[in-house]
Amino acid sequence: MSIGTEWDGPQVPVSGDASHAATSALASAAYRDSAMDDIKKADNEWHQSTVKGGRIALLKPNLGEAFSRAVVARMLAPGRKPLIQSFGSEPQFVVEHCLAANNIRRERDNRLTAVTALCGVLFLPGLIVWLLVFQLRTYIAKRDDRRAGSLATALLLAVGVLAVLFLVKMPFAGFWGWYARLAVILPVVGWFWAKRICEAAAKDLRGRWDGLLSGTSVGAKVPEAVPRGPNQTAAEELRQSLARLSAEQQSNSVFYAGPKGILGMGTRWGAWQLAEDLMPADPTREIHPFRSWDVIRAIHDQLSLLERGPLNTGGFPKPSIKHWIVTPIGEKASAVSRPEGTDVEAFQVKPHAIQDICNKQQFGSGDRHYLGVQWTLWDGQLVITMLITVTVLHQTLRIEVTGHALGPVNPLFTSKPEAPTKEVSKSLKPWETRTIKLPLVGTDEVVRLAARAPLTWYPPLLNWLGGSLALPEPFGLRHAWADQPWRHRFMADDALRAATPVLRVVHSAAIRVLEDNGVNTEKFGARSSFLSGNVQDPTPRKADLYDA
Structure with a gap:
């Protein structure tokens, strides 16, 4: 039975719709098995994730584990704390x-955890020795020295030889002799058992990762979000949290963060102003x-x-037209x-409040329309x-x-899973190399997952022991890992072509x-005609960086 395929519960919208490409790319991060530190590659100049180091390298989470836990918690x-809207994606x-x-x-x-209890905790001395060996092996493999990998492998082989010698020349007899033998053997047996469990889960996770990026129907079953009785308070709270997330995504309140632009909409790349005195046509x-508000309403129409x-x-295509209340931060x-x-x-700020802000809050502190x-x-x-x-x-x-543009999600989120491979020299032709396939879940990965499993409760x-991921604040899924569109x-x-027709429609309506x-x-x-020519300048600028 494939892990995670027989849950009862609602099926959320699948990713087959092409308009969900950015959303699916972000969702795929939950299933990834690369290093947690890779998230730093996706950070942009304005929003930086924080990788919090742990105390034990063996317990360090991978990217998918850290990302999914951090996103759910946040x-x-x-x-x-309030979230920033994820324009162009569906955070739920x-x-x-x-x-x-x-x-x-x-x-x-x-x-x-069951395997660890049967094959590890009951034979704790042997488990501790093997974990210390793998912790030392992980430490050696992290070194920049080219020989680090060979030294780590040699260490494991040496300990294996010592374990065989220990079994052959057992210093104990009776009950403790058999216990010592089992303490050496059963953690290894548990490792093989755990390897099969880990491979089944890895295939499921990678299949979903690939499916999201390929546009196939990959839904997320979340049965715990559906209350099945009046006493299931945890399910009701989760359902309400998801509903709150969707409602906040539709909020008409946004935040201007100086050079960062409007959070969620991207930086301001252009600004065009028409300002003239109001003089009567008939003296x-x-x-x-x-x-x-009368001018704004005509422009809206x-x-x-x-x-x-x-x-x-x-x-x-048909645009989304909305009145926004912008708060400076x-x-x-x-x-x-x-x-x-x-x-x-x-x-949602109510319509009458929007109208009041539009008409009255035009100078000094306060929100703007x-x-x-x-x-x-x-x-x-x-x-x-x-x-x-x-x-x-x-x-x-x-x-x-003003023009704002939010670019594509970082390529880290659009990379598909690749089978682990390694290049080795040919035995008879050492000057040539060949590519061999590696196991989907390596030796160290099985030990890491088995060691982390009992602590996930x-x-x-x-x-605290293994480390975690702190998301960039103020947090919004879409803008946190967005690249600039100008490349x-x-x-x-x-982005540049949209400016001219919008500007002319605004001016003609006004x-x-x-x-x-x-x-x-x-x-x-006359001023409108001048701006219509000026807007055709094909160069985007950092309009929020004032040279003062």
């Missing part, structure tokens, strides 16, 4: 795969009073028509605090966001359009409102 724990899908991976490993660890009449055009040439802030109170419900038009492209690997804000100070109306102790020619083109309210739009039109 995103589902009671009383957790990733979390459920982390839960499923934990379940597979838990079932494997339960079996390994004998006053301007008809209007508010910033026009942006909803962006996918339409005079020619049938493809063009824009420090560049090095380690946490965020979402708006609370009567104006917020289920992480932005109208956003967003496209999720390249199977979720590129998120383009254009933000529009309208302010009126004294007689000056300012319409600002108390994760804090296991993390991908077509992604960069898409000028129409001004004309309807008796404003002289001559200067606005």
Whole structure:
């Protein structure tokens, strides 16, 4: 029976939909068996993961173990800190795969614990000796010396020879003699038994890893998230945590972290501002009073028509248009605090509060309002966001359009599993090499998993002994490991091309409102024409880095 394939429970959406490519790539990290330190390769300049070292190298977790535990603890724990939205991905899908991976490993660890108890704990002296040998072997193998691997293997062989001599020339007799023999032999027998358990689990984990990246139907069964009775409080709490995660993902509150840009949307690469005085078109009449919200509402209506055009040439897909409340935080802030109170419900700032912020909070401290038009492209690997804000100070109306781009997830998450191999010299032709296949689960890996298994019942102790992964804060799955899109020619083109039509739609809608309210739009039109030419500059810039 394959581990982790016979659970009852709901099946979450599978990864076959091409729009889930970025989500599936992040979810695949839960099943990976590479070194935990590899996560550092995926960090970008703004968000850094922390690998916490343990006390015993033999108990160190791999990437999948550390990632899945860290993500579940950070995103589902009671009383957790607020999360950053994962635009272009589905965080619940990733979390459920982390839960499923934990379940597979838990079932494997339960079996390994039984093996360790029968073949190890009952013969503790022999188990301790073998563990010390493997701990010393691991320490030697970590050295940079080229001969470290050979020395580690030689150590294991030498101990094996000593074990055989010990069995042949046993210094004890009677009960203790037989006990000593079993203490030497049974840990080795347990290792072979554990190896079969570990290989079955590794095949299951790698199959899911490959399936997620190949686009096949890989669902995560999480039966513990479905309460089956009124007394299953843990299942109900997990269900509520997943529901809270989905609700927070839909929040219309975001955070501006200085040079990092808007968290979850990426850095600001361009900004275009139209600012002119409000002068009456007819000097004998006053301007008809209007508010910033009136301009924003007209822009919103026009942006909803962006996918339409005079020619049938493809063009824009349907964008997501949303009103955002942006809260400023420090560049090095380690946490965020979402708006609370009567104006917020289920992480959503209510429409009347949005309108008040748009009209009144335009200068000084406080949150700001932005109208956003967003496209999720390249199977979720590129998120383009254009933000529009309208302010009126004294007689000056300012319409600002800014471009944000979130690039693809780091290639670490898109690499497929490869069978372990090793190049060796040919026996008769030592100048030539050949590739041989290695076991899916090596000797050291079996010992590591068997040693960790009994401690998985108390994760804090296991993390203290073996180490753990601390996720970058403020944490959001998508932006934490996103690369810049500018190294991908077509992604960069898409981001740059979106700016011009959005800018022109915004300006035309705003000028129409001004004309309807008796404003002289001559200067606005001239400025708009200038910006329409300037926006065609094909160079993205770091617009949030002010040279002051």
